[in-house]
Amino acid sequence: MVEKEHLNTTLICRIQEHANQSVTLNGWVYNSRRSGKIGFLLLRDGTGTIQCIIVKNDVGEDQFESFKSLTQESSLSVSGTVVENERAPGGFEIQVNTLTIHQVSEEYPITPKEHGTEFLMNNRHLWLRSKRQHAILKIRHEIIKATRDFFDSNDFTLVDTPILTPNVCEGTTTLFETEYFGQRAFLAQSGQLYGEANAFAFGRQYNFGPTFRAEKSKTRRHLLEFWMVEPEIAYCDLDEDMVWAEKMLEFIVQRVLENRKFELEILERDTSMLEKVKAPFPRISYTECVDMLKEGGFDFQWGGDFGSPEETYISEKFDRPVFVHRFPSAIKAFYMKRDPENEDLVMGMDVLAPEGYGEIIGGSEREADHDTLLKRINADGLSLDDFQWYLDLRKYGSVPHAGFGMGLERTVTWICKLSHLRETIPFPRMYGRLRP
Amino acid sequence: MVEKEHLNTTLICRIQEHANQSVTLNGWVYNSRRSGKIGFLLLRDGTGTIQCIIVKNDVGEDQFESFKSLTQESSLSVSGTVVENERAPGGFEIQVNTLTIHQVSEEYPITPKEHGTEFLMNNRHLWLRSKRQHAILKIRHEIIKATRDFFDSNDFTLVDTPILTPNVCEGTTTLFETEYFGQRAFLAQSGQLYGEANAFAFGRQYNFGPTFRAEKSKTRRHLLEFWMVEPEIAYCDLDEDMVWAEKMLEFIVQRVLENRKFELEILERDTSMLEKVKAPFPRISYTECVDMLKEGGFDFQWGGDFGSPEETYISEKFDRPVFVHRFPSAIKAFYMKRDPENEDLVMGMDVLAPEGYGEIIGGSEREADHDTLLKRINADGLSLDDFQWYLDLRKYGSVPHAGFGMGLERTVTWICKLSHLRETIPFPRMYGRLRP
Secondary structure: OOOOOOOOOOOOOHHHHHHOOOOEEEEEEEEEEEOOEEEEEEOOOOEEEEEEEEEEEHHHHHHHHHOOOOOOOOOOEEEEEEEEOOOOOEEEEEEEEEEEEEOOOOOOOOOOOOOOOOOOOOOHHHHHOOHHHHHHHHHHHHHHHHHHHHHOOOOOOEEOOOOOOOOOOOOOOOOOOEEOEEEEEEOOOOOHHHHHHHHHHEEEEEEEEEEEOOOOOOOOOOEEEEEEEEEEEEEEOHHHHHHHHHHHHHHHHHHHHHHHHHHHHHHOOOOOOOOOOOOOEEEEEEEHHHHHHOOOOOOOOOEEEEOOHHHHHOOOOOOOOEEEEEHHHHHHOOOOOOOOOEEEEEEEEEEEEEEOOEEEEEEEEEEEOHHHHHHHHHOOOOOHHHHHHHHHHHOOOOOEEEEEEEEEHHHHHHHHHHOOHHHHOOOOOOOOEOOO | OHHHOOOOOOHHHHHHHOOOOEEEEEEEEEEEEEOOEEEEEEEEEOOOOHHHHHHHEHHHHHHHHHHHHHOOEEEEEEEEEEEEEOOOOOOOEEEEEEEEEEEOOOOOOOOOOOOOOHHHOOOOHHHOHHHHHHHHHHHHHHHHHHHHHHHHHOOOOOOOOEEEOOOOOOOOOOEEEEEEEEEEEEEEOOOOOOOOOOOHOOOEEEEEEEOOOEEEOOOOOOEEEEEEEEEEEOOOOHHHOOOOHHHHHHHHHHHHHOOHHHHHHHOOOOOOOHOOOOOOEEEEEEHHHHHHHHOOOOOOOOOOOOOOOHHHHHHHHOOOEEEEEEEHHOOOOEOOOOOOOOOOEEEEEEEEOOOOOEEEEEEEOOOHHHEEEEEHHOOOOOOOHHHHHHHHOOOOOOOOEEEEEEEEEHHHHHHHHOOHHHOOOOOOOOOEEEOO
């Protein structure tokens, strides 16, 4: 901890350490009202909110007048005594001695009344100050930290993979392209291929960064720029890959339940469903899913890809996340290992989140054999030149290996039980939205 | 921790927990040699290396023959007993019972002999397995983790800022551009402006992600894609900003000294210089630097920007990182607050790393006044449309605030005492290099 005497700030999130002491708080007006000669100020400082009591006789006529001038989001410092009060939200309040106003805010555009989504998105830089957005992004931070802590404490090395890449991993139609001094470069859709090289160097690696898909679709499950964590593990098969995924999800959810109770309450999240997120998760094959869908009245043929309705149907059958494994080879990427027992299947898996949220994780065991992989690259019409280094990994000490990618924003959406991804990232990039 | 019985792997970095036990290790041949009927195998598994003793009489004729066939980087599993041996590197060795070979590697291109830089860079996906590269990237991970832990434990919220942006922060000539469904988008050079919005919402925020500069220069201090951590703090002035920066650097360096002793030894890093990295750091003004440079025989005029030779000269005068503060306004960005005592200076600061490494941090107090900022945006010919949201922050509860950015790779270069940035990032992107 940085010693606080150097930094003359007390934060609201630390107020319980200062009971009965004099403090100075710096923040903004979240709300204010008066009742005769007493003013009530709800102060927010970005780490919490606290009620401040301003008594005219204590602060004097001038300061009480200036209190009256405060508008929503005006910036000010208050000095006073921290007093325990069980009726105050948070259990403490400030008996104010002095107020210092920094700026009386112009009329703040976001008021407690309802606003349209477009308006709020255009004012995202201000909307972030609202209680609900604040809570979602605090939970996002917790999920990121839990994810990193999980891998760090399990002997994974963080190995950042590049954003600017010459090669194309999954489909060329959804790539952002840029000019790289006379070459074409693309924004990475995944760090996986690099992650495989890293796993051979570090045993267990993860990368965690932004990824990009230029999808011309406006759904509540898609962002053009989103964050993904991708562990990749040498000497790992599909079964072990699933164990890593379920242990990670259990760890993340339990951390959020432990540390973000307050924020989950703001979001009115029913936590009983989250408490059930304990490994092991059920494992069902793609083929079993197809049977389930048919029984459920879906007109679905073996070989097709699940869309949102199918994923929702399947995930609603279970009270915790569920693994779907062994998909048809034809609908999956070239690098996935084929099932040794059935060439038509790949050793891949998805995790569907419960409560109808659908896919949050996709992973697989990777093809470790050089010649098989070479055939696939050729069959898919990919440039051999781009993948030579990737094939090298199968020449110089190839080993069974597996990994997965978890979409951060989809995970936040599920854990917070939101209806749209746009609230889970500070400045969302979607089709038709590049601002602010 | 994930229970290891699910994951039948023992890692070399955990070997001391298994003294006198039977284990199975999975890895690659780092080195092997024979002496009559005894084989010595240096096994690496990405988390460490360990000596394995293969005695012909123990493993039998067939396995001993297959041991002989092993080439550098061949993949194999060994089972045996963990035995303490103070002469073995790491203090333990494995008495092998069985060997299982996964792949005898083709002739590995990177041998213990010297290779040229171009060759090694072209084989970066394999070069990462080498001891020195491995050590550097382990230290990189430690620095990232320490940085995040520092901010997390000081009540900062991680708020990721976008990569795809419509607005231009520092100069238009060094931007990577992409087409965003009919609009122009640029890859972010900094998350700072967004960070300011986040600081007003969260009090203390940091972002930590990749940033991009399309610089057509090939120096050992430039990458086109690099990672930057950027704290931004509401109610913070230049003095406090410097305190945060020095406390952070002290924390990072001490963590590396504590946890990465082994890797620092591999790099033959003289740690006595790192042990001196304790706050407070010296603070000298730009104007004092100009005097120092003149005394040192530099032909340097007040108003100019420091280049590498100047930064090296100044930083070599001190035994720890040094703050240079209050630069000429004319050479610094529009958003920096002017010195209230002298309009020709900005309240900005750089940190120069010792041992001649030069700038690793740049920061400032930001201009908090709406009209002053508006004038600067106009004077710099920036598009008002792009900065309207940024100006909003000065209308709705503006407060003094400050922040800084630390270049991750420059910091790794200094802490590891390397001569070039290219070794500090897994897959470097430089002018003329986009592969692998």
